[in-house]
Amino acid sequence: MEIAVIIPAAGSSRRYQEGQGLGSPRSKLDEDLGGRPVLHRTVELFTKHDSVNHVIVAGPADAAAFEQFKARHADKLGLFGVKMCKGGVTHRYESVRNALALVPESATHIAVHDAARPCTSLDLIDRVFEAAAAGHNAVVPGIHVADTLKRVGEEVAAKAEDPVAAILGADTSAASKAHVVVETVSREGLMSIQTPQMFEAGLFRRAYAQKNLDSTDDAQLVERLGERVVVVQGDSGNIKITRAADLAIARAILGVRPPAERDVMKRF
Secondary structure (H helix, E strand, C coil): CCEEEEEECCCCCHHHHCCCCCCCCCCHHHCEECCEEHHHHHHHHHHCCCCEEEEEEEECCCHHHHHHHHHHHHHHHHCCCCEEEECCCCCHHHHHHHHHCCCCCCCCEEEECCCCCCCCCHHHHHHHHHHHHCCCCEEEEEEECCCCEEEEEEEEECCCCCHHHHHHCCCCCCCCEEEEEEEEECCCCCEEECCCEEEEHHHHHHHCCCCCCCCCCHHHHHHHCCCCCEEEECCCCCCCCCCHHHHHHHHHHHCCCCHHHCCHHHCC
């Protein structure tokens, strides 16, 4: 197999910044994770894998933001042969489609992995790759849903507005929201799907040749073609850093400390 890995990294990190009161926007992909940015940790999962021949990272769509992105990451990632391109303006699929244009025709398989999943184990990656090598043309990792699932509808106030917080400009919008339960959904047969997702290259290109690319993951586009997607065992530690609290969880999983807690000589 000749494997190309696409890593979409064009997101705005909006949810990561919510409620932090940050003076300026900060990307979760730039956060320190054991002395290296989150993005580098993620990319290194594949640059160190013997079966991966190509890695393409899709950064911000805005020209100025993309130049800043390259200034932060291109030198280091370039040492591993990583290619970069501009990602999508609005949708994740735009980023994947742009990166797909850089995948050589010689690639037999294409994998897509979330840039904010730096804790993926090598065992999980091997499971996905081995299933693809066994002849499955679309493979995704997943874990069975353990929580009770409820469908919700109408939004209601969870508590009265705090006038002091409003004066201070504190963001209390998330804490003050609640929703009315519509129904409890059976979790039988439901799985929470992760990345990397792996596809036979011809099938993946067909999936992205469709007119309707609106989707929540790449496997959905393959499903839309009527092709079979198989799920292999995922990993509960394969978290996606979405909110600020997730960074602390990622550090705990990887056994690394925040910058201020490391010995001074190891901070640079």
